[in-house]
Amino acid sequence: MQFDPLDLGLFAIVLIVLVGPFMVKKIEHNLEVFLFVMGVLAVTISSFYNKELLVETLNYTEHEVGLIGWNMHLVMEAVEEPIIKGIVPAVLVAGLLFHYGKSTVQKAMNSITQVVPVKIIVFLIVSILGLLSSIITAIIASLLLVELMNCMPFDRQTKINLVIIACFSIGLGAVLTPVGEPLSTIAITKLQAEPYHAGFFFLFNQLAVYIIPGCLAMGLLAMFFTGKAKAMECKVTEEEDGGLRDVVIRAIKVYIFVMALLLLGGGMKVIIDKYILGIPPEYIYWVNMISAILDNATLTAAEISTKMSPIQIQAVLMGLLVSGGMLIPGNIPNIISAGKLGISSKEWAKLGVPLGLVLMLIYFIWVFYIPFHIEFHF
Numbered sequence: 001m002q003f004d005p006l007d008l009g010l011f012a013i014v015l016i017v018l019v020g021p022f023m024v025k026k027i028e029h030n031l032e033v034f035l036f037v038m039g040v041l042a043v044t045i046s047s048f049y050n051k052e053l054l055v056e057t058l059n060y061t062e063h064e065v066g067l068i069g070w071n072m073h074l075v076m077e078a079v080e081e082p083i084i085k086g087i088v089p090a091v092l093v094a095g096l097l098f099h100y101g102k103s104t105v106q107k108a109m110n111s112i113t114q115v116v117p118v119k120i121i122v123f124l125i126v127s128i129l130g131l132l133s134s135i136i137t138a139i140i141a142s143l144l145l146v147e148l149m150n151c152m153p154f155d156r157q158t159k160i161n162l163v164i165i166a167c168f169s170i171g172l173g174a175v176l177t178p179v180g181e182p183l184s185t186i187a188i189t190k191l192q193a194e195p196y197h198a199g200f201f202f203l204f205n206q207l208a209v210y211i212i213p214g215c216l217a218m219g220l221l222a223m224f225f226t227g228k229a230k231a232m233e234c235k236v237t238e239e240e241d242g243g244l245r246d247v248v249i250r251a252i253k254v255y256i257f258v259m260a261l262l263l264l265g266g267g268m269k270v271i272i273d274k275y276i277l278g279i280p281p282e283y284i285y286w287v288n289m290i291s292a293i294l295d296n297a298t299l300t301a302a303e304i305s306t307k308m309s310p311i312q313i314q315a316v317l318m319g320l321l322v323s324g325g326m327l328i329p330g331n332i333p334n335i336i337s338a339g340k341l342g343i344s345s346k347e348w349a350k351l352g353v354p355l356g357l358v359l360m361l362i363y364f365i366w367v368f369y370i371p372f373h374i375e376f377h378f
Contacts, residue, residue: 042267
């Protein structure tokens with residue numbers, strides 16, 4: 001494999017995306033714009049690759065070469081996908097619904113918290129939203145999460161911790177059906193050929209043994225983070241709720257965020273193909289921690305193949321799913337939740353990174369070294 005100086009430029013962008021938000025406050029406060037600029041820069045750098053050399057070294061087809069660098073397909077995908085996938089419309093509609101229905105939600109949650117122990121409510125919110133996300137989609141689950149947490153009797157730090165844990169649960173659970181998130185849709189599409197003939201329940205059959213305990217475990221962990229919180233009347237202040245202007249601005253920010261991730265994924269295609277594909281699944285599992293800053297659907301499209309064994313498929317997907325919760329750009333639920341609650345990159349990483357690393361280690365041992373691979377069949 002021939003090293004190209006352009007590879008160094010793309011690796012530098014990965015490093016900047018990882019450390020920039022933690023080192024520079026202006027980047028932290030304008031994360032969407034920063035990622036968009038990095039995405040544009042990545043695509044621009046990839047435009048300078050020698051197309052003939054890519055055909056020789058990576059066996060690219062003429063069509064694949066045409067998708068490297070700036071091209072109309074990538075531009076249209078970046079512009080349209082945030083809307084077509086329902087991400088931005090869902091954020092906008094949910095924001096409007098909560099803006100006008102916040103008093104009803106407040107009354108309902110106040111009534112519930114007076115009867116049901118707070119820890120039980122938290123367990124149910126985190127675990128059930130995780131398990132239902134594959135049906136109601138990760139987008140809707142994360143929007144519900146934020147609004148429910150806004151009506152819970154917790155201080156800001158507790159809410160942040162609970163939201164991060166819940167986003168791990170939603171990020172895991174959404175993979176169980178192709179409805180849940182783009183990653184699962186792409187995985188099913190790529191595995192429809194022989195020998196898997198993947199259908200609607202294929203990922204459920206393959207991954208439920210890992211996912212369901214994971215969602216329940218996140219619910220139990222969330223109970224621990226509630227501390228000694230007791231039932232009390234909650235009231236969403238005007239500052240927490242924001243006005244109609246904030247609802248629109250939030251939707252625009254999510255649009256730019258998703259567009260930026262798509263551009264980053266497109267710009268990084270060459271180094272993904274060069275340095276990630278083809279390595280053993282035990283290593284690719286850990287390498288997939290780059291899902292914390294790159295669009296995991298893009299990585300799924302690049303990595304998943306019908307030539308893989310079931311354990312390789314499980315390893316690739318579990319690595320992407322777990323690491324996606326570590327940093328804000330890693331998952332759509334993270335982006336939506338962080339934007340709504342004003343969670344900074346440092347605040348997210350403080351819990352997201354260590355929790356993600358622990359889960360990565362647990363699942364690595366489970367997937368590769370524990371002979372406990374139950375397959376469900378639907």
